Amino acid sequence: MYVCLCHGVTDRDIREAAANGCNSVRQLGKEMGVGRQCGRCASMAREILRESQQTDYFELAGMLAHPA
Numbered sequence: 636m637y638v639c640l641c642h643g644v645t646d647r648d649i650r651e652a653a654a655n656g657c658n659s660v661r662q663l664g665k666e667m668g669v670g671r672q673c674g675r676c677a678s679m680a681r682e683i684l685r686e687s688q689q690t691d692y693f694e695l696a697g698m699l700a701h702p703a
């Protein structure tokens with residue numbers, strides 16, 4: 636789904652950016668323009684970043700608990 640209509644950024648784009656090390660809306664703004672025009676997308680983008688970071692944490696915890 637589109638999160639930032641002004642710049643055509645989707646939730647998938649934000650998750651991908653988070654997986655590549657992006658950890659703030661400010662950084663998303665610099666890289667993709669998120670939140671830089673009307674600003675309506677900022678809170679949703681922040682929530683998606685937060686979810687992505689929690690998912691990464693749980694995946695890491697799972698890998699540590701069950702090493703291959």
Ligand code: FES
Pocket residue numbers: 638639640641642668669670671672673674675676677
């Ligand atoms: S919707 Fe993202 S800046 Fe307008």
